[in-house]
Amino acid sequence: xxxxxxxxxxxxxxxxxxxxxxxxxxxxxxxxxxxxxxxxxxxxxxxxxxxxxxxxxxxxxxxxxxxxxxxxxxxxxxxxxxxxxxxxxxxxxxxxxxxxxxxxxxxxxxxxxxxxxxxxxxxxxxxxxxxxxx
Ligand code: FES
Numbered sequence: 778x779x780x781x782x783x784x785x786x787x788x789x790x791x792x793x794x795x796x797x798x799x800x801x802x803x804x805x806x807x808x809x810x811x812x813x814x815x816x817x818x819x820x821x822x823x824x825x826x827x828x829x830x831x832x833x834x835x836x837x838x839x840x841x842x843x844x845x846x847x848x849x850x851x852x853x854x855x856x857x858x859x860x861x862x863x864x865x866x867x868x869x870x871x872x873x874x875x876x877x878x879x880x881x882x883x884x885x886x887x888x889x890x891x892x893x894x895x896x897x898x899x900x901x902x903x904x905x906x907x908x909x910x911x
Pocket of ligand 1: 852853854855856857872873874875876877889890891
C-alpha cells in the first residue's frame, strides 16, 4: 500500500517526465547542491573537459578566469555521450553518433540532427575548484 509520500513521489516523477519531454522545456537545470568537479588548474582558460560527477558525465568549459559553463553530456538528439572536440580549429562539443555539434559556451546545437541545447548546470569558480550545482 502506498502512503501519501509514495503517491507524491509517483506523481512528481510523472510530472518531471512530462516537463522533460516538452519541446519548450527549459534547458537550464535548476539544482541544489554545489559540487566540486575539477581543480581549476586542470581546466585552463579556453579549454574544455569531460568529467564524471555523481554518476553523470558533465562537459565543462572555462571561458575566463571566473567564467565557467557546465552541461550534461547527454546528446539531446538520441542520448549518446557528447565529448569535447576541436574541428577546423574550433572547440566544440561533438556527438559521435549522428554528428551533432554544440557550442561550448551555450550548448546550442549546430551541424547535426539535435534541435535542443544541452542541459546547462550552474557552474562557478570557487577558489581552486570548478563547482557545479547538480
Ligand atoms: S544521438 Fe547525438 S546526434 Fe544523434
